[in-house]
Amino acid sequence: MNDTTVTLVGNVATAVEYRDTTAGGVARFRFAVTARRWDRERGLWSDGNTSFYTVSAWRSLGANLAASVSVGEPLVVHGRLKVREEERDGQRKTFVDVAATAVGHDLSRGTAAFRRAARAEPRPEPETAAPQPEQDPWAVAAEEGTAVTPQLVTAP
Numbered sequence: 001m002n003d004t005t006v007t008l009v010g011n012v013a014t015a016v017e018y019r020d021t022t023a024g025g026v027a028r029f030r031f032a033v034t035a036r037r038w039d040r041e042r043g044l045w046s047d048g049n050t051s052f053y054t055v056s057a058w059r060s061l062g063a064n065l066a067a068s069v070s071v072g073e074p075l076v077v078h079g080r081l082k083v084r085e086e087e088r089d090g091q092r093k094t095f096v097d098v099a100a101t102a103v104g105h106d107l108s109r110g111t112a113a114f115r116r117a118a119r120a121e122p123r124p125e126p127e128t129a130a131p132q133p134e135q136d137p138w139a140v141a142a143e144e145g146t147a148v149t150p151q152l153v154t155a156p
Contacts, residue, residue, distance in 0.1 A: 004081040006098065008033050009106060012073050013052060018066035027062035029069070031055045031077060031098070055079070057100040064117055065103055074106035 010033035018027045035048035055077055057065045069075065079100040086093055105112045 006079065006081045008053065008077045008098065010034065010075065010077075012069055012071050012075060015071055016066045016069050018062060024059045025062050027057045027066040029055055031075070051096070053077075054095065054097045055100050055103075056097065057103060060117065061100060061103065065100075069103070074109040076104050076106050078102040 008031065010031050013030040013032040016027050016029045018025060031053045032050050033053065034050040036045050037048060038044075039046045056062075077098060077100055079098040079102070082097045082099065084095050084097065086095065
């Protein structure tokens with residue numbers, strides 16, 4: 001099968017809608033991509049045409065996307081392109097959809113803090129696992145925004 005894969009950089013244009021289906025959960029939203037060009041004569045960036053895409057993300061990607069993305073946020077969307085035509089109000093219209101395989105915030109336009117999603121089933125721990133400290137000092141420091149000084153541990 002010859003899929004057309006695209007990577008789009010733009011902004012979330014509509015609220016993310018999440019639905020549970022028999023095939024799994026799906027998140028959908030409209031995505032706006034505007035070409036920008038440097039105008040040498042005026043010394044300014046100018047906006048070109050804006051293209052709109054309907055982005056769909058299934059299963060865990062869709063659930064994580066719905067919990068993480070809001071209207072207006074800059075994203076990078078990677079996925080399979082699908083062009084479809086429909087007749088609406090007596091006119092033939094073309095729609096461009098993207099089945100997302102990866103979505104992330106555009107870090108050239110801001111910062112983000114990654115939080116690992118909880119899994120449905122916890123993984124069993126190995127039987128020979130070494131005892132773990134009650135709190136990881138690095139995780140606590142990250143949550144509090146403080147620094148941790150590493151300590152050298154020597155064997156007896």
